[in-house]
Amino acid sequence: MKVLIAGGAGFIGSTVASCLLDAGHTPVVIDNLVTGRREFCYGRIFHEGDIADASLVDGVLHRHPDIEAVVHCAALTVVPDSVARPVNYYRANVAATVEFVDRLLVHGVRRLIYSSSASIYQPGPDLAVDETSSLGAGNPYAHTKLVVERMLADVAASTPLRVLSLRYFNPIGTDPALRTGLQLPTPSHALGRLIHAHRTGEPFPVAGLDWPTRDGSGLRDYVHVWDLATAHLRALERFDELFPAGGPGHLAVNLGTGTGTTVLELIAAFNALVNPTVAVAEAPRRPGDGVGAYTRSRLARDLLGWRAERDLTAGIADSLAWFGQRERLLPDLAVMPHSLTG
Template identity: 65%
Template sequence: MKVLIAGGAGFIGSTIASCLIDSGHQPVILDNLVTGRREFAEGRPFYEGDIADRAVLDQIFADHPDISAVMHCAALIVVPESVERPIHYYRENVAKTLEFVDHLIGKGVTRFLFSSSAAIYEPGDDFSVDENSGVAALSPYGRTKQFVEQMLRDITVSTPLRVLSLRYFNPIGADPKMRTGLQVPAPSHALGKLVEAYRNGEAFGVTGVDYPTRDGSGLRDYVHVWDLAAAHVRAIEVYDSVFVGEDPRYQVINLGTGTGTTVLEFVAAFNEVVDKPVAIERAPRRPGDTAGAYTRSTRAAELLGWRAEHTVADGIRDSLAWFAERGKVLPDLH
């Protein structure tokens, strides 16, 4: 099966592409390289351009008329930046997605997978959620995902498009074969900051220690990026069977481990893996941050036959391995 991946030169998109190849499918990559890396698209059909650029999309479909599904992984994702630059985030994540989808429908695309986020959820008292939980995103980034989901749902009512929204929890790790991983030298999420603190012999800042969790730190559902990629491959292979229930054209599936890990517990797990433990330094919450959530859903297992197979420790080890190898894959970053 041939699959167009928008954002396919980024961390998650490129890992999905590798998993597709390993499973006998053919990815076609579209990326504007704002955050993606050209190196991640080597050996794969690659088109540099914006998702809202109709000329680029016309060329892709002229060259690959047999594309049978589209995965939309292109987005800006940094929560604090979204607070500082909301107009930019709404333009890039929402307005351009609308143009993208409009053109795809004109090309006859009917299978569309959207990379959504658990950041849209309003967690329950125990911080667990399922696909029917209320949504109330607390950051401009989260709201762009929430608004795009609603937009896509509305579009499916009157067009041939069917949409599967995959709500990611907290990706960690790297391609186990070290083909791809986090492309930025200093990631803004917890694991990236932990690795940076470990390398520099500094304390790790736990941003927010007054949440109503079991130890006061934020709670996350850390899922290995290779498990996420496998879920996408499985989704396109069984795509036509996932649209069950009240809405035959729009479906939502959570992608997480089903286990909540606090940030302090995550640091403890990190320290179990490395040779020298990282100290912690308590810090205030960042703008737009939430206490977090984990999925209690079984929908991914029921509809996709998918469950996360990697542990938090696996994700930490693969992330450390990637950072040790990254300079060879991305030699212009230091």
């Protein structure tokens, strides 16, 4: 199967591409390299550009008429940044997707997997969410994901396009073969900042210790990125089974571990693997932060035959392994070749 991956030079998209390659499929990547890395596309079919560029998307789909499905991972994703720059997020995440989907419809594409976010849920008292939980995004980033899902549902209701939205929270880990990983040298999420604190000897700032959780720190659902990639693969291979004739054109499925991990528990698990350990410093809540939640993933098991297989320790260990070689693989100051297309 040939699959178009929008945002395939980013953390999630490049890992999905690796998983597809391992399974014998052919990924075709579109990425504007705003946050993605060209190095993740070496040896892969890569078209540099923005999904909002109609002529680019038309050209890719004309060049690859045998594309059978699309995985949409292209997005800006940093919550505090979305609070500071909401226009950028609505432009990149919402407006660009509208233009992209318009071209997919013109070219008769009818299978789309949207890499969404479980941050669109309003968690219940136990901080768990499933596909029936109330929706209500708490920051501009999450709002953009919710708006796009609603747009895609409307489009799927009146066109042959069928859309599967995969909702998840906090990806950690890396491709087991260390082909791709977190591209930023100092990621904004908790595990990335923990690794940075360990390397610099600085204390780790915990953003709030007054959340309504068992230890006062925020609760997260950390799912290994390779498990996420495997879920995308399962979804592609079972896609048509998910959308029987006469049924709805949009379906949402949660991907998660089924358990929540607090930030302090993450730090304890991290410190169990490193020496010296990282000290903790209390810090104010960040703009856009919430208490957090975790996902129930029974529907993913029933429909996709999927469950998270890699635990928190594996995710931390794999992330440490990636950052141990990241500077060699991703020379931030190097001048890279201008283009790589296939």
